[in-house]
Amino acid sequence: MSFVQHPVTVQAPATSANLGPGFDALGLALTLHDTVTAEVEGDGLSIEVRGEGADEVPRDASHLLYRAMSAAFDLLGETPAGLRLTCENVIPHGRGLGSSAAAISAGIVLARALVDGGDDRLDDRAVLQLATDLEGHPDNVAAALSGGLAIAWIDGAAAEAVRLDVDADVTVFVPPQAVATETARGLLPAEVAHADAAFNAGRAALLIAALRDEPARLISATEDRLHQSFRAEAMPASYKLLRQLRVEGVPAVISGAGPSVLAFAHGITDAAPSGWSVHELGVAKLGTRIVA
Ligand SMILES: Nc1ncnc2c1ncn2[C@@H]1O[C@H](COP(=O)(O)OP(=O)(O)O)[C@@H](O)[C@H]1O
Numbered sequence: 001m002s003f004v005q006h007p008v009t010v011q012a013p014a015t016s017a018n019l020g021p022g023f024d025a026l027g028l029a030l031t032l033h034d035t036v037t038a039e040v041e042g043d044g045l046s047i048e049v050r051g052e053g054a055d056e057v058p059r060d061a062s063h064l065l066y067r068a069m070s071a072a073f074d075l076l077g078e079t080p081a082g083l084r085l086t087c088e089n090v091i092p093h094g095r096g097l098g099s100s101a102a103a104i105s106a107g108i109v110l111a112r113a114l115v116d117g118g119d120d121r122l123d124d125r126a127v128l129q130l131a132t133d134l135e136g137h138p139d140n141v142a143a144a145l146s147g148g149l150a151i152a153w154i155d156g157a158a159a160e161a162v163r164l165d166v167d168a169d170v171t172v173f174v175p176p177q178a179v180a181t182e183t184a185r186g187l188l189p190a191e192v193a194h195a196d197a198a199f200n201a202g203r204a205a206l207l208i209a210a211l212r213d214e215p216a217r218l219i220s221a222t223e224d225r226l227h228q229s230f231r232a233e234a235m236p237a238s239y240k241l242l243r244q245l246r247v248e249g250v251p252a253v254i255s256g257a258g259p260s261v262l263a264f265a266h267g268i269t270d271a272a273p274s275g276w277s278v279h280e281l282g283v284a285k286l287g288t289r290i291v292a
């Protein structure tokens, strides 16, 4: 038996990817967290879910968090006979706030913590690689794992990321209907114009400077030509709110693949359309971590 014999609890932050120009490259960890407790126990799998997604997510081995744990156990070379999971979900699903990245990150970090000597057998690079392979793009998982602002990229097949410390006031506007990330990715063109790629490269570089010390540049730095307009048809109300906020001078973007809207400001909750929820948040300094 080489598993720890007590429950382990982790917290994983919500993340907002892209931030406008940084498609598949930038992710920001937010102060909204899912909490998961796992314990090696008995035989078989038991999953209890409270909060977001409780009425929808499966309770068997197809549950995303368990799939991430299972993939990590494979890499660690140890799979327990029985596992009990308790999920307290706060991050809304399918809204562009990185719920899947949080589930994947929590699952991998939990599996590593449950295996004796797991930290030595699965280092942080391997965790990022596995999380990226499961999520399909590196931006959310990089930020969910590291906290702060993540700049993520793929080198060959290898997932890489750098973490930067930033502070920002953030408001997220969350519509009642989900749009699956897979659906939103399917709306993107296979090719883009050179001028649009150059436009986004400049804005993404400026965004790093703006977030670190030049907040007055945020309105220019959050412009995008590579993904938001192509996705508007799947989230017209989000796109309308985005345009409205930007006309008023508020740096606003579609969060991740949408349909939530993220603005770099506080004190604007009145802008939320009827039926939407709204959260005033900050940047989560810490990534997915063991809390008990
Ligand atoms: N905590 C979770 N537990 C189980 N499955 C989850 C969890 N979070 C997300 N998922 C799965 O991921 C899907 C949402 O992922 P996705 O479409 O990428 O949206 P986002 O990551 O922006 O919320 C959910 O519909 C669900 O299938």
Ligand SMILES: N[C@@H](CCOP(=O)(O)O)C(=O)O
Binding pocket: 015, 017, 018, 023, 024, 025, 095, 096, 097, 098, 099, 100, 137, 139, 140, 181, 184, 185, 227, 255, 256, 257, 258
């Ligand atoms: N870069 C990805 C980000 C998806 O984030 P999510 O939170 O919506 O899953 C994309 O734009 O597709």
